[in-house]
Amino acid sequence: MAEMFMPAALNVPLCKLGEGPTYDPHTDTAWWFDILNAKLCEYQFGSGVSRQHELPLAASALARVDGHTQLVFTERGLYLRDVTTGDLSLHLELEADNPLTRSNDARVHPSGALWLGTMGWQAEPEAGAIYWYYKGALRKIFDKITISNAICFSPDGAVGYFADTALRKVMRVLLDPANGLPVGEASVFLTAFPAGNPDGAIVDAEGNFWVALWDGSQIAGYAPDGSFLRSIALPVSQPSCPAFVGKDANQMLVTSAWLGMDEAARQQQPAGATFVLDLPFKGRFDPDIKIA
Known part of the structure; x- marks a missing residue:
């Protein structure tokens, strides 16, 4: 059963497809995207100031360089x-x-490398892939992905996770901690979820895996061995991706979407809202990306 962590919606515009949240602890600022409306969203926690930046093309994730x-x-x-x-x-x-x-x-590995997942605009079967980027080098590491999601890493950088949402499956792969490259074949980590389908995910300071369940109205948590820990209920049916926020990484921000909903369905929930909730455990922040 989902535990009630009392998520609060930020006073920010609703997103058609909110995705890719990240947090800059240097400025106490969260960033995320409304992919299909080509907007970059910014929220400064200290001041409560919210901004939306128009983009010339669709984007879905960012990393801090400096x-x-x-x-x-x-x-x-x-x-x-x-x-x-x-x-x-x-x-x-x-x-x-x-x-x-x-x-x-996409997400930054502890080494400063970046994993990036693509997909078809209409989720065309096996049209996407997952790439590794590090200091200017780019390499495809997984192909024939329909909807790339759940990219995240263990705190020591020795394990990577990713999902193909269309297959309702999360994979696990051993990595070289020095650069984030796979050192073996990927194996199945999760196929059973309380509800919905695996979307964006993060790993906390203890190595536990937390995944947004699209069409499942919750975030589900799993131990490194794949055993179920708990789920966090959300007042929207399509949560898309979590991120740890707050100076001590003791809060979680979760994006959501109203994509595919008619007006009647949208009236039943704050679809597309962005939520923040306090946590009884400690998260961790992504490092800066290394581009040179």
């Missing part, structure tokens, strides 16, 4: 973004010649 620059994962590849001006400059193309696909899930 205090002045972010790396943004878009439908055409990786762009550097000036935090002050919002200016974008192309860093590296990725599937830019494939109009069927777009960016989706």
Whole structure:
């Protein structure tokens, strides 16, 4: 049964497809995307100030390079973004010649490498892939992915997770902690969930895996051995991705979506809202990405 952690909706615009949340502890700021409306959302916890930045193309994830620059994962590849001006400059193309696909899930490995997942605009079967990026090098590590999701890593960087939401399956793979590259074959980690389908995921400081369940109205937690811990109920049917936030990583931010819902369904819930809840356990933050 889902435990009640009393999620509170932030005073921010609703997202058609909220995704890719991350947190910058240096500035106490959360960032996430409304993918299909090509917007980057920003929320500064200290001041409560919320902003939406219009983007020239769809994007789904970002990583902090330093205090002045972010790396943004878009439908055409990786762009550097000036935090002050919002200016974008192309860093590296990725599937830019494939109009069927777009960016989706991504996360920074403890080494500073980045895993990036693509998918078809219409979730075309096996159209997507997962890539590894590190210091300017790019490599495809998994292919024939329909909906790439749940990319995250153990605290020591020795284990990686990813999902193909269309298969309702989370995979686990051993990694080289020094660079985030797989050192073996991926194996099945999870196939059973309380409800819904695995979407975005994170790993806490103890190595426990927390996954948003799209169409499941909850975040589900699992121990490193795959045993079920608990679930966190949410007042929306389509939670999409969690992120640890707060100076001590003791809160969780969760994005959601109203994609595919008619007006009647949207009236029944705050679909597309972004939530924050306090946690009885400690999370952890993604490191800065290494681009050189």
